[in-house]
Amino acid sequence: MTEERLISWLNSRPGTSALVDDCAFLDLGEPWAVTVDTQTEGIHIPEGLDEEVLARRLLAVNLSDLAAVGAQPAHAFLTLAAPPDFDHRRFFEGFLYDAIAVGLTLSGGDVSRGDRYTATLTLLGRRADGAERFMPRSNARPGDRLWLGGPVGRSHLGFLLGQLGARLDDSGVLSLPRHLPPELLAAAERAVRCHVEPLKHVKEQLGLGVDLVRLPRSAGLDVSDGLAKDLHRLCAESGVGAVIEAEAISLPEDDRALAEFLDADPLEAALGGGEDYVLLFALPADVEAPGMEAPGVEAPGVEAPGPGSGGCREIGRVTTGIVELNRCGRLRALPATGFDHLAR
Amino acid sequence: MTEERLISWLNSRPGTSALVDDCAFLDLGEPWAVTVDTQTEGIHIPEGLDEEVLARRLLAVNLSDLAAVGAQPAHAFLTLAAPPDFDHRRFFEGFLYDAIAVGLTLSGGDVSRGDRYTATLTLLGRRADGAERFMPRSNARPGDRLWLGGPVGRSHLGFLLGQLGARLDDSGVLSLPRHLPPELLAAAERAVRCHVEPLKHVKEQLGLGVDLVRLPRSAGLDVSDGLAKDLHRLCAESGVGAVIEAEAISLPEDDRALAEFLDADPLEAALGGGEDYVLLFALPADVEAPGMEAPGVEAPGVEAPGPGSGGCREIGRVTTGIVELNRCGRLRALPATGFDHLAR
Numbered sequence: 172m173t174e175e176r177l178i179s180w181l182n183s184r185p186g187t188s189a190l191v192d193d194c195a196f197l198d199l200g201e202p203w204a205v206t207v208d209t210q211t212e213g214i215h216i217p218e219g220l221d222e223e224v225l226a227r228r229l230l231a232v233n234l235s236d237l238a239a240v241g242a243q244p245a246h247a248f249l250t251l252a253a254p255p256d257f258d259h260r261r262f263f264e265g266f267l268y269d270a271i272a273v274g275l276t277l278s279g280g281d282v283s284r285g286d287r288y289t290a291t292l293t294l295l296g297r298r299a300d301g302a303e304r305f306m307p308r309s310n311a312r313p314g315d316r317l318w319l320g321g322p323v324g325r326s327h328l329g330f331l332l333g334q335l336g337a338r339l340d341d342s343g344v345l346s347l348p349r350h351l352p353p354e355l356l357a358a359a360e361r362a363v364r365c366h367v368e369p370l371k372h373v374k375e376q377l378g379l380g381v382d383l384v385r386l387p388r389s390a391g392l393d394v395s396d397g398l399a400k401d402l403h404r405l406c407a408e409s410g411v412g413a414v415i416e417a418e419a420i421s422l423p424e425d426d427r428a429l430a431e432f433l434d435a436d437p438l439e440a441a442l443g444g445g446e447d448y449v450l451l452f453a454l455p456a457d458v459e460a461p462g463m464e465a466p467g468v469e470a471p472g473v474e475a476p477g478p479g480s481g482g483c484r485e486i487g488r489v490t491t492g493i494v495e496l497n498r499c500g501r502l503r504a505l506p507a508t509g510f511d512h513l514a515r
Numbered sequence: 516m517t518e519e520r521l522i523s524w525l526n527s528r529p530g531t532s533a534l535v536d537d538c539a540f541l542d543l544g545e546p547w548a549v550t551v552d553t554q555t556e557g558i559h560i561p562e563g564l565d566e567e568v569l570a571r572r573l574l575a576v577n578l579s580d581l582a583a584v585g586a587q588p589a590h591a592f593l594t595l596a597a598p599p600d601f602d603h604r605r606f607f608e609g610f611l612y613d614a615i616a617v618g619l620t621l622s623g624g625d626v627s628r629g630d631r632y633t634a635t636l637t638l639l640g641r642r643a644d645g646a647e648r649f650m651p652r653s654n655a656r657p658g659d660r661l662w663l664g665g666p667v668g669r670s671h672l673g674f675l676l677g678q679l680g681a682r683l684d685d686s687g688v689l690s691l692p693r694h695l696p697p698e699l700l701a702a703a704e705r706a707v708r709c710h711v712e713p714l715k716h717v718k719e720q721l722g723l724g725v726d727l728v729r730l731p732r733s734a735g736l737d738v739s740d741g742l743a744k745d746l747h748r749l750c751a752e753s754g755v756g757a758v759i760e761a762e763a764i765s766l767p768e769d770d771r772a773l774a775e776f777l778d779a780d781p782l783e784a785a786l787g788g789g790e791d792y793v794l795l796f797a798l799p800a801d802v803e804a805p806g807m808e809a810p811g812v813e814a815p816g817v818e819a820p821g822p823g824s825g826g827c828r829e830i831g832r833v834t835t836g837i838v839e840l841n842r843c844g845r846l847r848a849l850p851a852t853g854f855d856h857l858a859r
Binding site for chain 2: 174177178180181184185186187188190194195197199200201203205206207208209211214215246248249250252259260263267268270271275276277278279280281282283284285289291293295
């Protein structure tokens with residue numbers, strides 16, 4: 172049974188509330204958004220990551236779900252299983268440093284021994300001042316414009332570099348595969364950091380999410396399983412279709428050169444790579460996306476963001492039809508599995 | 516670093532709230548108690564358990580933490596990793612059946628593939644009508660009487676039987692080691708069910724917990740790591756000592772005969788066995804423990820509860836001294852590790 176089928180079956184059972192959005196929306200006296208996620212070494216994340224990197228990554232993936240609904244981080248509950256040589260202090264120092272930075276308090280948890288790192292984080296987020304609601308997936312309407320809160324596909328390039336041996340050491344120093352051409356080094360470093368340490372841009376997305384719930388109408392989610400799949404989810408919950416522009420989601424030229432070196436199709440990476448952790452959202456056509464206060468998430472030495480780097484970009488519009496991709500003026504159905512290079 | 520030292524270190528750091536009680540007490544507009552716990556096959560629980568048994572056990576261990584503070588179950592968030600042959604429907608049907616029975620709604624979660632069963636459950640419990648507070652560990656005062664909400668040590672006998680091959684099959688039918696004398700069969704069945712399916716008596720403890728928070732003063736926790744260790748925790752948080760009576764915590768005769776057969780000391784099992792999931796609590800000397808509505812948690816065919824079975828029993832009193840055990844009129848210090856047979 173697939174996860175989607177399981178969830179749809181669960182939604183039909185008594186004893187469950189709607190399992191639809193990135194967070195559950197609960198009235199606990201005041202309105203709260205709650206999300207929970209697990210990360211396991213070797214399954215969701217590469218083996219051998221430093222404890223501080225693990226902590227940041229755990230926070231990032233879960234905070235992204237709060238960003239997706241426009242909630243403000245408040246309480247964290249953490250369970251952690253780890254092998255005997257795991258440096259708990261390093262992990263928790265990293266966790267608390269960034270938790271404090273986004274307004275989270277570690278309010279409870281459980282620590283045990285395991286044969287590998289597994290952590291489950293539950294986050295409670297409050298509704299932002301001036302917001303009447305959280306942001307659901309179901310609010311998109313035909314005619315809306317579609318937006319992304321940051322680049323998609325770059326994280327996948329970082330993942331591919333990891334498979335070639337790219338590593339971040341305990342001090343945050345990056346080692347890249349030796350055969351990488353020098354002109355790709357800057358893009359490679361950016362891609363690896365984007366993949367391994369998504370927290371920096373997730374912090375931006377938290378601010379963006381809060382701006383979005385202060386607008387009269389918005390619908391959205393975070394792109395974690397690939398743009399195509401998450402766009403299908405947004406459209407399914409809103410009962411709409413969409414057209415997105417291949418040009419608008421393409422990465423900057425140095426990313427595309429890196430993709431070519433890695434034998435990856437940049438459009439496939441953008442549509443199906445996943446782990447992007449940026450918001451995908453729909454706004455009424457006459458509403459502009461909020462400006463982002465800190466658009467530069469780039470590595471040191473990189474200039475002001477160009478197309479396909481920081482900031483919100485418009486990528487298409489909501490329709491009454493199916494989910495489609497416009498590439499060089501040709502419309503074709505975009506499957507939830509992403510863009511299939513071979514089927515062009 | 517031990518878990519206790521880690522928690523004490525965490526409590527000294529900014530970005531954490533007091534990690535002390537079985538639940539975190541949060542003001543989320545109204546007062547809520549939140550608890551989270553993980554169970555992993557092969558570490559916290561035996562391998563090869565049926566999916567429905569796993570679901571009930573997961574609920575039991577976590578509900579016990581809500582019982583410990585007198586909270587009423589409301590919302591559940593579940594993450595589950597399991598191998599390909601795991602029967603998700605069976606698991607969730609079992610989970611939802613019992614969740615509904617205690618007033619829980621499954622409000623969110625996450626399902627993924629793993630090489631073995633690992634589940635993390637986060638529960639939110641509300642304050643009971645007519646209660647002014649949750650029950651903390653820190654409210655015990657010298658002169659209070661100490662009580663247990665059920666028997667301790669029996670679960671440990673079930674654990675030992677499991678090591679000898681006792682199993683519950685998919686239909687709830689028990690198979691016991693063949694060399695067990697017939698006169699021990701009833702006690703053995705009760706012990707295995709107590710260990711593998713603690714949910715029945717945890718449901719009673721939930722009711723007991725709510726009764727306790729309606730009293731003017733009470734302090735307590737659930738016995739999960741052994742009576743001695745959890746008594747030390749209660750005393751440490753309240754800044755008191757205690758004397759408990761060996762006689763008062765002893766199991767009924769058939770349990771003691773089973774212990775002898777299993778080469779276990781019944782007093783050691785009661786003090787250090789763990790996984791009992793009954794409440795240990797202190798009440799002012801002039802206050803009687805609440806009656807329990809359903810004292811019989813016994814296997815079918817067992818008569819009305821005698822000493823050491825269902826119902827609350829008084830086991831000692833709170834002092835200004837250290838934590839001590841009174842055995843046959845002789846007082847001796849009771850270490851947190853439990854009763855040491857060899858040191859008598």
